[in-house]
Amino acid sequence: xxxxxxxxxxxxxxxxxxxxxxxxxxxxxxxxxxxxxxxxxxxxxxxxxxxxxxxxxxxxxxxxxxxxxxxxxxxxxxxxxxxxxxxxxxxxxxxxxxxxxxxxxxxxxxxxxxxxxxxxxxxxxxxxxxxxxxxxxxxxxxxxxxxxxxxxxxx
Amino acid sequence: xxxxxxxxxxxxxxxxxxxxxxxxxxxxxxxxxxxxxxxxxxxxxxxxxxxxxxxxxxxxxxxxxxxxxxxxxxxxxxxxxxxxxxxxxxxxxxxxxxxxxxxxxxxxxxxxxxxxxxxxxxxxxxxxxxxxxxxxxxxxxxxxxxxxxxxxxxx
Numbered sequence: 039x040x041x042x043x044x045x046x047x048x049x050x051x052x053x054x055x056x057x058x059x060x061x062x063x064x065x066x067x068x069x070x071x072x073x074x075x076x077x078x079x080x081x082x083x084x085x086x087x088x089x090x091x092x093x094x095x096x097x098x099x100x101x102x103x104x105x106x107x108x109x110x111x112x113x114x115x116x117x118x119x120x121x122x123x124x125x126x127x128x129x130x131x132x133x134x135x136x137x138x139x140x141x142x143x144x145x146x147x148x149x150x151x152x153x154x155x156x157x158x159x160x161x162x163x164x165x166x167x168x169x170x171x172x173x174x175x176x177x178x179x180x181x182x183x184x185x186x187x188x189x190x191x192x193x
Numbered sequence: 194x195x196x197x198x199x200x201x202x203x204x205x206x207x208x209x210x211x212x213x214x215x216x217x218x219x220x221x222x223x224x225x226x227x228x229x230x231x232x233x234x235x236x237x238x239x240x241x242x243x244x245x246x247x248x249x250x251x252x253x254x255x256x257x258x259x260x261x262x263x264x265x266x267x268x269x270x271x272x273x274x275x276x277x278x279x280x281x282x283x284x285x286x287x288x289x290x291x292x293x294x295x296x297x298x299x300x301x302x303x304x305x306x307x308x309x310x311x312x313x314x315x316x317x318x319x320x321x322x323x324x325x326x327x328x329x330x331x332x333x334x335x336x337x338x339x340x341x342x343x344x345x346x347x348x
Binding site: 051 | 195196197198199200202203206210232233234235295296297298299308311313314317318321322324325326327328329331332333334335336337338344345
């Protein structure tokens, strides 16, 4: 069958998004803006980043092992703490990715006792959720008068 | 090689996102909110939807044919007009998708004289851009006091 994309390409795509999200964290003008500013009573970006951190490595761990360790979402208290956790998770993702068993992407599994779908779709959900919440952070930045990082730039 | 996902699965994934974006358009409480409300001097959601409309079918047309017709982004004037254009494009996407030539996803092409990457990545860009801007519309809705549609629901 026609290859749509390879696992290596999907990893690179995800890592490109993670670099952009990292720059979005850096773009916040202060820790206070990062942890407290929001629009429409939404969670501030620190809260959204806490959610992203609680999903990415735990989901990939489940994809690799079939075990789904719940991790509580804790908002990072500063931009520096957020970036340190972000970078540690990126390293962990790069370690775990090659351990995804052959044939696993097309297996159906239930993540965290709740989300039943093919493994490729569980991974897409994690990336889509990052794009979704990062887009929201762009609005917070604009409302703060800050130009967000360029969306197409994933280097 | 291990199949990550099939073209049919990627189409279904995209159509799921399109259903959610459609519900996001419907969630705006008035045409005025849709075409005029924004945060931080951003384009209102009608402007963002105009951009999404100008990208999806033109990109898929380029993927199918190798020709890249530029289409100007015109913001829909009402929610009803937006939904009519959205639904017409969804139909067109369903018609065009099965016409993607074998082996095309891994070919590198330059979209609209500007974006050079493998075809799968051009398609991912269109979907990611939709997720990104729809996330922004969620903030606009929250700022308007409206609960956005449930993110995980793609039915």
